[in-house]
Amino acid sequence: MNIRDLPFNMSYRFNEQLREVPINPHQMKQGIIYLKKRALEEEDECAAAKTYGHIGVYERILGELTSSERHLLLAIYLYDRHADTIGEFLNTIRLGHTYHWQEQWDKANETFQLLIEQLKADEDLHIYEDFVYQYYGKCLLDQRIVS
Structure with a gap:
C-alpha cells in the first residue's frame, strides 16, 4: 500500500x-x-511490518510516543523474522528518533551508536548513512552535547 493513497x-x-x-x-x-x-x-508479515512502521512514525508526530515505540518494535520484530535487514534498519532509525522525542537519552544514543556500527559492517546500509547521522546529530543537539 502506498501511504500517499490514504483517504x-x-x-x-x-x-x-x-x-x-x-x-x-x-x-x-x-x-x-x-x-x-x-x-x-x-x-x-513484511507488508504488515511496513504499515506498522508508518503507524509508528505518525504516532510519534502526534506525540503518542509509547504507542509509536510499540509499533516500531513490532515492525522491527517482523522484519527480523523475515531477515529483511533494510526494513529492520530503517525502523530502528525511526525507533531511535522516537526515543529521542521521549527524551530517553540512553536508549536513543545506544540505538544510534548501534546503527553506526551496522553501517560500518554492512555496505548495503550506506545509502541510509545520512539519515542516521542527521537524526543522531539532532538528538545530541537536543541533549546539549553538541552545539
Missing part, C-alpha cells in the same frame, strides 16, 4: 525545533486507525 491528510510541517507537526491532527489520527485495521488484516 486521510497525513501531511505535516516542521516547527521551529525542526519537529514534524501534523497539518490536520484529527485526519492523521483517523489515518492511523485506518492503517491499524489494514495491518491487522494483512496476511503478508
Whole structure:
C-alpha cells in the first residue's frame, strides 16, 4: 500500500525545533486507525511490518510516543523474522528518533551508536548513512552535547 493513497491528510510541517507537526491532527489520527485495521488484516508479515512502521512514525508526530515505540518494535520484530535487514534498519532509525522525542537519552544514543556500527559492517546500509547521522546529530543537539 502506498501511504500517499490514504483517504486521510497525513501531511505535516516542521516547527521551529525542526519537529514534524501534523497539518490536520484529527485526519492523521483517523489515518492511523485506518492503517491499524489494514495491518491487522494483512496476511503478508513484511507488508504488515511496513504499515506498522508508518503507524509508528505518525504516532510519534502526534506525540503518542509509547504507542509509536510499540509499533516500531513490532515492525522491527517482523522484519527480523523475515531477515529483511533494510526494513529492520530503517525502523530502528525511526525507533531511535522516537526515543529521542521521549527524551530517553540512553536508549536513543545506544540505538544510534548501534546503527553506526551496522553501517560500518554492512555496505548495503550506506545509502541510509545520512539519515542516521542527521537524526543522531539532532538528538545530541537536543541533549546539549553538541552545539
